[in-house]
Amino acid sequence: MTSSTPPSASPDAARRLALLWDPPQPSGRGRKARLTLDEVVAAGTAVVHETGLDGLSMRKVAAQLGVGAMTLYTYVPGRTELVDLMIDRAFGELSLPEPGQPWRAALTRHAREHRDLYLRHPWILQTNMWRLPLAPHVLDAEEAGLRILADAGLPPARVVELVGLVDTYVRGAARAAVAERSEDTESGQSNDDYWDSMSDFWTTYFDPRRYPTMTRIWEAGGFETGHASFDATLDRLLDGIEQAIDRAAV
Structure with missing residues:
Protein backbone atom coordinates (compact mmCIF):
# COMPACT_ATOMS: atom_id res chain seq x y z
CA MET A 1 0.00 0.00 0.00
CA THR A 2 1.38 3.37 -0.92
CA SER A 3 0.85 6.47 1.15
CA SER A 4 -0.07 9.74 -0.45
CA THR A 5 1.22 13.12 0.69
CA PRO A 6 -0.58 16.38 0.18
CA PRO A 7 0.76 18.52 -2.63
CA SER A 8 3.10 21.26 -1.53
CA ALA A 9 1.89 24.83 -1.70
CA SER A 10 2.72 26.85 -4.76
CA PRO A 11 5.23 29.65 -4.26
CA ASP A 12 2.42 32.22 -4.42
CA ALA A 13 0.34 30.36 -1.81
CA ALA A 14 3.38 29.87 0.42
CA ARG A 15 4.12 33.58 0.24
CA ARG A 16 0.52 34.49 1.14
CA LEU A 17 0.51 32.15 4.13
CA ALA A 18 3.91 33.28 5.39
CA LEU A 19 2.84 36.93 5.37
CA LEU A 20 -0.21 36.05 7.51
CA TRP A 21 1.48 33.70 9.97
CA ASP A 22 5.13 34.74 9.99
CA PRO A 23 5.37 38.34 8.76
CA PRO A 24 8.88 39.78 8.52
CA GLN A 25 9.94 41.69 11.61
CA PRO A 26 11.58 45.12 11.41
CA SER A 27 15.33 44.90 11.35
CA GLY A 28 17.19 46.55 14.19
CA ARG A 29 20.05 47.34 11.85
CA GLY A 30 20.46 50.06 9.29
CA ARG A 31 18.04 52.85 8.53
CA LYS A 32 14.63 52.67 10.20
CA GLY A 92 -9.37 40.67 14.87
CA GLU A 93 -12.06 43.15 16.00
CA LEU A 94 -14.48 40.33 16.85
CA SER A 95 -15.29 39.74 20.50
CA LEU A 96 -15.65 35.97 20.40
CA PRO A 97 -17.62 33.92 22.94
CA GLU A 98 -15.52 32.17 25.54
CA PRO A 99 -15.61 28.37 25.97
CA GLY A 100 -18.18 27.06 28.42
CA GLN A 101 -20.94 29.57 27.76
CA PRO A 102 -24.47 28.23 27.12
CA TRP A 103 -24.63 27.39 23.43
CA ARG A 104 -27.58 29.64 22.57
CA ALA A 105 -26.12 32.78 24.15
CA ALA A 106 -22.74 32.02 22.62
CA LEU A 107 -24.10 31.44 19.10
CA THR A 108 -26.22 34.60 19.35
CA ARG A 109 -23.11 36.57 20.24
CA HIS A 110 -21.17 34.90 17.42
CA ALA A 111 -23.87 35.92 14.93
CA ARG A 112 -24.26 39.49 16.19
CA GLU A 113 -20.51 40.07 16.27
CA HIS A 114 -20.16 38.97 12.66
CA ARG A 115 -23.17 41.00 11.55
CA ASP A 116 -21.73 44.12 13.19
CA LEU A 117 -18.31 43.42 11.67
CA TYR A 118 -19.80 43.30 8.16
CA LEU A 119 -21.74 46.52 8.79
CA ARG A 120 -18.50 48.24 9.88
CA HIS A 121 -16.54 46.76 6.99
CA PRO A 122 -19.04 46.12 4.17
CA TRP A 123 -16.18 45.64 1.70
CA ILE A 124 -15.58 42.20 3.25
CA LEU A 125 -18.90 41.09 1.72
CA GLN A 126 -17.47 41.95 -1.72
CA THR A 127 -14.88 39.20 -1.34
CA ASN A 128 -15.47 35.51 -2.02
CA MET A 129 -16.70 34.45 1.41
CA TRP A 130 -16.08 30.80 0.51
CA ARG A 131 -12.37 31.59 0.15
CA LEU A 132 -11.60 33.66 3.19
CA PRO A 133 -7.86 33.67 3.89
CA LEU A 134 -6.39 30.98 6.11
CA ALA A 135 -5.46 33.69 8.57
CA PRO A 136 -5.11 33.65 12.37
CA HIS A 137 -8.12 35.80 13.30
CA VAL A 138 -10.33 34.29 10.60
CA LEU A 139 -9.60 30.80 11.90
CA ASP A 140 -10.06 31.97 15.51
CA ALA A 141 -13.61 33.02 14.58
CA GLU A 142 -14.31 29.73 12.81
CA GLU A 143 -12.92 27.75 15.73
CA ALA A 144 -15.19 29.62 18.16
CA GLY A 145 -18.29 29.01 16.04
CA LEU A 146 -17.61 25.31 15.58
CA ARG A 147 -16.77 24.86 19.26
CA ILE A 148 -20.16 26.21 20.35
CA LEU A 149 -22.16 23.47 18.65
CA ALA A 150 -19.55 20.74 19.04
CA ASP A 151 -19.68 21.28 22.81
CA ALA A 152 -23.49 21.20 22.63
CA GLY A 153 -23.29 17.55 21.59
CA LEU A 154 -23.99 17.68 17.86
CA PRO A 155 -22.15 15.27 15.55
CA PRO A 156 -19.36 16.86 13.47
CA ALA A 157 -21.22 16.95 10.16
CA ARG A 158 -24.21 18.68 11.77
CA VAL A 159 -21.92 21.16 13.50
CA VAL A 160 -20.42 22.24 10.18
CA GLU A 161 -23.84 22.33 8.49
CA LEU A 162 -25.57 24.41 11.16
CA VAL A 163 -22.74 26.86 11.77
CA GLY A 164 -22.64 27.35 8.01
CA LEU A 165 -26.40 27.97 8.02
CA VAL A 166 -26.05 30.68 10.69
CA ASP A 167 -23.12 32.27 8.84
CA THR A 168 -25.09 32.30 5.58
CA TYR A 169 -28.03 33.99 7.29
CA VAL A 170 -25.78 36.59 8.94
CA ARG A 171 -24.03 37.44 5.68
CA GLY A 172 -27.31 37.70 3.80
CA ALA A 173 -28.84 39.95 6.44
CA ALA A 174 -25.73 42.12 6.49
CA ARG A 175 -25.71 42.42 2.68
CA ALA A 176 -29.37 43.50 2.73
CA ALA A 177 -28.68 46.09 5.45
CA VAL A 178 -25.66 47.45 3.57
CA ALA A 179 -27.65 47.66 0.33
CA GLU A 180 -30.51 49.47 2.09
CA ARG A 181 -28.09 51.90 3.72
CA SER A 182 -26.45 52.61 0.37
CA GLU A 183 -29.84 53.08 -1.32
CA ASP A 184 -30.95 55.50 1.41
CA THR A 185 -27.79 57.56 0.92
CA GLU A 186 -27.87 57.60 -2.87
CA SER A 187 -31.61 58.20 -3.34
CA GLY A 188 -32.30 60.34 -0.28
CA GLN A 189 -35.34 58.12 0.39
CA SER A 190 -35.85 55.86 3.35
CA ASN A 191 -37.39 52.44 2.83
CA ASP A 192 -40.77 53.72 4.03
CA ASP A 193 -40.55 56.76 1.76
CA TYR A 194 -39.80 54.54 -1.22
CA TRP A 195 -42.84 52.33 -0.69
CA ASP A 196 -45.04 55.35 -0.06
CA SER A 197 -43.96 56.75 -3.42
CA MET A 198 -45.09 53.50 -5.07
CA SER A 199 -48.50 53.37 -3.39
CA ASP A 200 -50.44 54.02 -6.63
CA PHE A 201 -49.23 50.66 -7.94
CA TRP A 202 -51.67 48.73 -5.77
CA THR A 203 -54.76 50.42 -7.20
CA THR A 204 -53.48 50.90 -10.77
CA TYR A 205 -51.67 47.67 -11.64
CA PHE A 206 -52.00 45.04 -8.93
CA ASP A 207 -54.42 42.25 -9.89
CA PRO A 208 -55.64 40.06 -6.99
CA ARG A 209 -56.72 37.35 -9.45
CA ARG A 210 -53.13 36.99 -10.66
CA TYR A 211 -51.68 37.04 -7.15
CA PRO A 212 -54.32 35.33 -4.98
CA THR A 213 -51.93 34.07 -2.31
CA MET A 214 -50.36 37.48 -1.85
CA THR A 215 -53.82 39.01 -1.63
CA ARG A 216 -55.02 36.47 0.92
CA ILE A 217 -51.99 37.01 3.15
CA TRP A 218 -52.38 40.78 2.85
CA GLU A 219 -56.04 40.67 3.82
CA ALA A 220 -55.20 38.48 6.82
CA GLY A 221 -52.65 41.05 8.03
CA GLY A 222 -49.62 38.97 7.22
CA PHE A 223 -47.63 41.93 5.87
CA GLU A 224 -48.46 44.33 8.68
CA THR A 225 -45.37 43.55 10.73
CA GLY A 226 -43.03 44.00 7.78
CA HIS A 227 -39.73 42.14 7.70
CA ALA A 228 -38.71 40.43 10.91
CA SER A 229 -35.78 41.95 12.75
CA PHE A 230 -32.34 40.35 12.61
CA ASP A 231 -32.70 39.06 16.17
CA ALA A 232 -36.22 37.70 15.65
CA THR A 233 -35.19 35.67 12.62
CA LEU A 234 -32.02 34.53 14.37
CA ASP A 235 -34.12 33.30 17.29
CA ARG A 236 -36.25 31.19 14.95
CA LEU A 237 -33.11 29.75 13.40
CA LEU A 238 -31.74 28.93 16.84
CA ASP A 239 -35.05 27.25 17.74
CA GLY A 240 -34.42 24.81 14.89
CA ILE A 241 -30.85 24.21 16.06
CA GLU A 242 -32.17 23.56 19.57
CA GLN A 243 -34.41 20.82 18.19
CA ALA A 244 -31.40 19.26 16.48
CA ILE A 245 -29.45 19.34 19.75
CA ASP A 246 -32.38 17.75 21.62
CA ARG A 247 -32.62 14.97 19.03
CA ALA A 248 -28.88 14.33 19.23
CA ALA A 249 -29.14 13.92 23.02
CA VAL A 250 -31.75 11.14 22.77
Missing part, protein backbone atom coordinates in the same frame (compact mmCIF):
# COMPACT_ATOMS: atom_id res chain seq x y z
CA ALA A 33 11.84 51.50 7.90
CA ARG A 34 9.65 54.34 6.65
CA LEU A 35 6.41 52.40 7.26
CA THR A 36 5.15 49.44 9.21
CA LEU A 37 3.09 46.58 7.79
CA ASP A 38 0.22 47.56 10.06
CA GLU A 39 0.23 51.09 8.63
CA VAL A 40 0.02 49.67 5.11
CA VAL A 41 -2.92 47.44 6.09
CA ALA A 42 -4.67 50.36 7.82
CA ALA A 43 -4.21 52.51 4.72
CA GLY A 44 -5.67 49.78 2.52
CA THR A 45 -8.69 49.58 4.80
CA ALA A 46 -9.13 53.35 4.63
CA VAL A 47 -9.09 53.20 0.83
CA VAL A 48 -11.78 50.49 0.59
CA HIS A 49 -14.01 52.42 2.97
CA GLU A 50 -13.87 55.31 0.50
CA THR A 51 -13.95 53.43 -2.81
CA GLY A 52 -15.18 49.89 -2.13
CA LEU A 53 -13.06 46.84 -2.80
CA ASP A 54 -13.17 47.36 -6.57
CA GLY A 55 -11.40 50.68 -6.08
CA LEU A 56 -8.50 49.24 -4.12
CA SER A 57 -5.12 49.48 -5.82
CA MET A 58 -1.55 49.61 -4.63
CA ARG A 59 -1.27 53.07 -6.21
CA LYS A 60 -4.18 54.41 -4.13
CA VAL A 61 -2.81 52.87 -0.95
CA ALA A 62 0.55 54.44 -1.65
CA ALA A 63 -1.10 57.83 -2.17
CA GLN A 64 -2.93 57.39 1.15
CA LEU A 65 0.45 56.93 2.82
CA GLY A 66 2.24 59.63 0.83
CA VAL A 67 4.79 57.24 -0.70
CA GLY A 68 5.52 55.85 -4.13
CA ALA A 69 3.75 52.67 -5.18
CA MET A 70 7.02 50.75 -5.42
CA THR A 71 7.66 51.43 -1.73
CA LEU A 72 4.65 49.30 -0.81
CA TYR A 73 6.07 46.23 -2.50
CA THR A 74 8.79 46.06 0.13
CA TYR A 75 6.00 45.37 2.65
CA VAL A 76 3.30 43.53 0.68
CA PRO A 77 3.90 41.62 -2.57
CA GLY A 78 0.60 42.70 -4.14
CA ARG A 79 -3.08 43.48 -3.85
CA THR A 80 -4.14 39.88 -3.10
CA GLU A 81 -1.86 39.62 -0.08
CA LEU A 82 -2.94 43.07 1.11
CA VAL A 83 -6.62 42.07 1.04
CA ASP A 84 -5.76 38.91 3.04
CA LEU A 85 -4.12 41.05 5.70
CA MET A 86 -6.99 43.56 5.72
CA ILE A 87 -9.57 40.80 6.24
CA ASP A 88 -7.56 39.27 9.08
CA ARG A 89 -7.10 42.68 10.71
CA ALA A 90 -10.88 43.25 10.54
CA PHE A 91 -11.68 39.80 11.99
Whole structure:
Protein backbone atom coordinates (compact mmCIF):
# COMPACT_ATOMS: atom_id res chain seq x y z
CA MET A 1 0.00 0.00 0.00
CA THR A 2 1.38 3.37 -0.92
CA SER A 3 0.85 6.47 1.15
CA SER A 4 -0.07 9.74 -0.45
CA THR A 5 1.22 13.12 0.69
CA PRO A 6 -0.58 16.38 0.18
CA PRO A 7 0.76 18.52 -2.63
CA SER A 8 3.10 21.26 -1.53
CA ALA A 9 1.89 24.83 -1.70
CA SER A 10 2.72 26.85 -4.76
CA PRO A 11 5.23 29.65 -4.26
CA ASP A 12 2.42 32.22 -4.42
CA ALA A 13 0.34 30.36 -1.81
CA ALA A 14 3.38 29.87 0.42
CA ARG A 15 4.12 33.58 0.24
CA ARG A 16 0.52 34.49 1.14
CA LEU A 17 0.51 32.15 4.13
CA ALA A 18 3.91 33.28 5.39
CA LEU A 19 2.84 36.93 5.37
CA LEU A 20 -0.21 36.05 7.51
CA TRP A 21 1.48 33.70 9.97
CA ASP A 22 5.13 34.74 9.99
CA PRO A 23 5.37 38.34 8.76
CA PRO A 24 8.88 39.78 8.52
CA GLN A 25 9.94 41.69 11.61
CA PRO A 26 11.58 45.12 11.41
CA SER A 27 15.33 44.90 11.35
CA GLY A 28 17.19 46.55 14.19
CA ARG A 29 20.05 47.34 11.85
CA GLY A 30 20.46 50.06 9.29
CA ARG A 31 18.04 52.85 8.53
CA LYS A 32 14.63 52.67 10.20
CA ALA A 33 11.84 51.50 7.90
CA ARG A 34 9.65 54.34 6.65
CA LEU A 35 6.41 52.40 7.26
CA THR A 36 5.15 49.44 9.21
CA LEU A 37 3.09 46.58 7.79
CA ASP A 38 0.22 47.56 10.06
CA GLU A 39 0.23 51.09 8.63
CA VAL A 40 0.02 49.67 5.11
CA VAL A 41 -2.92 47.44 6.09
CA ALA A 42 -4.67 50.36 7.82
CA ALA A 43 -4.21 52.51 4.72
CA GLY A 44 -5.67 49.78 2.52
CA THR A 45 -8.69 49.58 4.80
CA ALA A 46 -9.13 53.35 4.63
CA VAL A 47 -9.09 53.20 0.83
CA VAL A 48 -11.78 50.49 0.59
CA HIS A 49 -14.01 52.42 2.97
CA GLU A 50 -13.87 55.31 0.50
CA THR A 51 -13.95 53.43 -2.81
CA GLY A 52 -15.18 49.89 -2.13
CA LEU A 53 -13.06 46.84 -2.80
CA ASP A 54 -13.17 47.36 -6.57
CA GLY A 55 -11.40 50.68 -6.08
CA LEU A 56 -8.50 49.24 -4.12
CA SER A 57 -5.12 49.48 -5.82
CA MET A 58 -1.55 49.61 -4.63
CA ARG A 59 -1.27 53.07 -6.21
CA LYS A 60 -4.18 54.41 -4.13
CA VAL A 61 -2.81 52.87 -0.95
CA ALA A 62 0.55 54.44 -1.65
CA ALA A 63 -1.10 57.83 -2.17
CA GLN A 64 -2.93 57.39 1.15
CA LEU A 65 0.45 56.93 2.82
CA GLY A 66 2.24 59.63 0.83
CA VAL A 67 4.79 57.24 -0.70
CA GLY A 68 5.52 55.85 -4.13
CA ALA A 69 3.75 52.67 -5.18
CA MET A 70 7.02 50.75 -5.42
CA THR A 71 7.66 51.43 -1.73
CA LEU A 72 4.65 49.30 -0.81
CA TYR A 73 6.07 46.23 -2.50
CA THR A 74 8.79 46.06 0.13
CA TYR A 75 6.00 45.37 2.65
CA VAL A 76 3.30 43.53 0.68
CA PRO A 77 3.90 41.62 -2.57
CA GLY A 78 0.60 42.70 -4.14
CA ARG A 79 -3.08 43.48 -3.85
CA THR A 80 -4.14 39.88 -3.10
CA GLU A 81 -1.86 39.62 -0.08
CA LEU A 82 -2.94 43.07 1.11
CA VAL A 83 -6.62 42.07 1.04
CA ASP A 84 -5.76 38.91 3.04
CA LEU A 85 -4.12 41.05 5.70
CA MET A 86 -6.99 43.56 5.72
CA ILE A 87 -9.57 40.80 6.24
CA ASP A 88 -7.56 39.27 9.08
CA ARG A 89 -7.10 42.68 10.71
CA ALA A 90 -10.88 43.25 10.54
CA PHE A 91 -11.68 39.80 11.99
CA GLY A 92 -9.37 40.67 14.87
CA GLU A 93 -12.06 43.15 16.00
CA LEU A 94 -14.48 40.33 16.85
CA SER A 95 -15.29 39.74 20.50
CA LEU A 96 -15.65 35.97 20.40
CA PRO A 97 -17.62 33.92 22.94
CA GLU A 98 -15.52 32.17 25.54
CA PRO A 99 -15.61 28.37 25.97
CA GLY A 100 -18.18 27.06 28.42
CA GLN A 101 -20.94 29.57 27.76
CA PRO A 102 -24.47 28.23 27.12
CA TRP A 103 -24.63 27.39 23.43
CA ARG A 104 -27.58 29.64 22.57
CA ALA A 105 -26.12 32.78 24.15
CA ALA A 106 -22.74 32.02 22.62
CA LEU A 107 -24.10 31.44 19.10
CA THR A 108 -26.22 34.60 19.35
CA ARG A 109 -23.11 36.57 20.24
CA HIS A 110 -21.17 34.90 17.42
CA ALA A 111 -23.87 35.92 14.93
CA ARG A 112 -24.26 39.49 16.19
CA GLU A 113 -20.51 40.07 16.27
CA HIS A 114 -20.16 38.97 12.66
CA ARG A 115 -23.17 41.00 11.55
CA ASP A 116 -21.73 44.12 13.19
CA LEU A 117 -18.31 43.42 11.67
CA TYR A 118 -19.80 43.30 8.16
CA LEU A 119 -21.74 46.52 8.79
CA ARG A 120 -18.50 48.24 9.88
CA HIS A 121 -16.54 46.76 6.99
CA PRO A 122 -19.04 46.12 4.17
CA TRP A 123 -16.18 45.64 1.70
CA ILE A 124 -15.58 42.20 3.25
CA LEU A 125 -18.90 41.09 1.72
CA GLN A 126 -17.47 41.95 -1.72
CA THR A 127 -14.88 39.20 -1.34
CA ASN A 128 -15.47 35.51 -2.02
CA MET A 129 -16.70 34.45 1.41
CA TRP A 130 -16.08 30.80 0.51
CA ARG A 131 -12.37 31.59 0.15
CA LEU A 132 -11.60 33.66 3.19
CA PRO A 133 -7.86 33.67 3.89
CA LEU A 134 -6.39 30.98 6.11
CA ALA A 135 -5.46 33.69 8.57
CA PRO A 136 -5.11 33.65 12.37
CA HIS A 137 -8.12 35.80 13.30
CA VAL A 138 -10.33 34.29 10.60
CA LEU A 139 -9.60 30.80 11.90
CA ASP A 140 -10.06 31.97 15.51
CA ALA A 141 -13.61 33.02 14.58
CA GLU A 142 -14.31 29.73 12.81
CA GLU A 143 -12.92 27.75 15.73
CA ALA A 144 -15.19 29.62 18.16
CA GLY A 145 -18.29 29.01 16.04
CA LEU A 146 -17.61 25.31 15.58
CA ARG A 147 -16.77 24.86 19.26
CA ILE A 148 -20.16 26.21 20.35
CA LEU A 149 -22.16 23.47 18.65
CA ALA A 150 -19.55 20.74 19.04
CA ASP A 151 -19.68 21.28 22.81
CA ALA A 152 -23.49 21.20 22.63
CA GLY A 153 -23.29 17.55 21.59
CA LEU A 154 -23.99 17.68 17.86
CA PRO A 155 -22.15 15.27 15.55
CA PRO A 156 -19.36 16.86 13.47
CA ALA A 157 -21.22 16.95 10.16
CA ARG A 158 -24.21 18.68 11.77
CA VAL A 159 -21.92 21.16 13.50
CA VAL A 160 -20.42 22.24 10.18
CA GLU A 161 -23.84 22.33 8.49
CA LEU A 162 -25.57 24.41 11.16
CA VAL A 163 -22.74 26.86 11.77
CA GLY A 164 -22.64 27.35 8.01
CA LEU A 165 -26.40 27.97 8.02
CA VAL A 166 -26.05 30.68 10.69
CA ASP A 167 -23.12 32.27 8.84
CA THR A 168 -25.09 32.30 5.58
CA TYR A 169 -28.03 33.99 7.29
CA VAL A 170 -25.78 36.59 8.94
CA ARG A 171 -24.03 37.44 5.68
CA GLY A 172 -27.31 37.70 3.80
CA ALA A 173 -28.84 39.95 6.44
CA ALA A 174 -25.73 42.12 6.49
CA ARG A 175 -25.71 42.42 2.68
CA ALA A 176 -29.37 43.50 2.73
CA ALA A 177 -28.68 46.09 5.45
CA VAL A 178 -25.66 47.45 3.57
CA ALA A 179 -27.65 47.66 0.33
CA GLU A 180 -30.51 49.47 2.09
CA ARG A 181 -28.09 51.90 3.72
CA SER A 182 -26.45 52.61 0.37
CA GLU A 183 -29.84 53.08 -1.32
CA ASP A 184 -30.95 55.50 1.41
CA THR A 185 -27.79 57.56 0.92
CA GLU A 186 -27.87 57.60 -2.87
CA SER A 187 -31.61 58.20 -3.34
CA GLY A 188 -32.30 60.34 -0.28
CA GLN A 189 -35.34 58.12 0.39
CA SER A 190 -35.85 55.86 3.35
CA ASN A 191 -37.39 52.44 2.83
CA ASP A 192 -40.77 53.72 4.03
CA ASP A 193 -40.55 56.76 1.76
CA TYR A 194 -39.80 54.54 -1.22
CA TRP A 195 -42.84 52.33 -0.69
CA ASP A 196 -45.04 55.35 -0.06
CA SER A 197 -43.96 56.75 -3.42
CA MET A 198 -45.09 53.50 -5.07
CA SER A 199 -48.50 53.37 -3.39
CA ASP A 200 -50.44 54.02 -6.63
CA PHE A 201 -49.23 50.66 -7.94
CA TRP A 202 -51.67 48.73 -5.77
CA THR A 203 -54.76 50.42 -7.20
CA THR A 204 -53.48 50.90 -10.77
CA TYR A 205 -51.67 47.67 -11.64
CA PHE A 206 -52.00 45.04 -8.93
CA ASP A 207 -54.42 42.25 -9.89
CA PRO A 208 -55.64 40.06 -6.99
CA ARG A 209 -56.72 37.35 -9.45
CA ARG A 210 -53.13 36.99 -10.66
CA TYR A 211 -51.68 37.04 -7.15
CA PRO A 212 -54.32 35.33 -4.98
CA THR A 213 -51.93 34.07 -2.31
CA MET A 214 -50.36 37.48 -1.85
CA THR A 215 -53.82 39.01 -1.63
CA ARG A 216 -55.02 36.47 0.92
CA ILE A 217 -51.99 37.01 3.15
CA TRP A 218 -52.38 40.78 2.85
CA GLU A 219 -56.04 40.67 3.82
CA ALA A 220 -55.20 38.48 6.82
CA GLY A 221 -52.65 41.05 8.03
CA GLY A 222 -49.62 38.97 7.22
CA PHE A 223 -47.63 41.93 5.87
CA GLU A 224 -48.46 44.33 8.68
CA THR A 225 -45.37 43.55 10.73
CA GLY A 226 -43.03 44.00 7.78
CA HIS A 227 -39.73 42.14 7.70
CA ALA A 228 -38.71 40.43 10.91
CA SER A 229 -35.78 41.95 12.75
CA PHE A 230 -32.34 40.35 12.61
CA ASP A 231 -32.70 39.06 16.17
CA ALA A 232 -36.22 37.70 15.65
CA THR A 233 -35.19 35.67 12.62
CA LEU A 234 -32.02 34.53 14.37
CA ASP A 235 -34.12 33.30 17.29
CA ARG A 236 -36.25 31.19 14.95
CA LEU A 237 -33.11 29.75 13.40
CA LEU A 238 -31.74 28.93 16.84
CA ASP A 239 -35.05 27.25 17.74
CA GLY A 240 -34.42 24.81 14.89
CA ILE A 241 -30.85 24.21 16.06
CA GLU A 242 -32.17 23.56 19.57
CA GLN A 243 -34.41 20.82 18.19
CA ALA A 244 -31.40 19.26 16.48
CA ILE A 245 -29.45 19.34 19.75
CA ASP A 246 -32.38 17.75 21.62
CA ARG A 247 -32.62 14.97 19.03
CA ALA A 248 -28.88 14.33 19.23
CA ALA A 249 -29.14 13.92 23.02
CA VAL A 250 -31.75 11.14 22.77
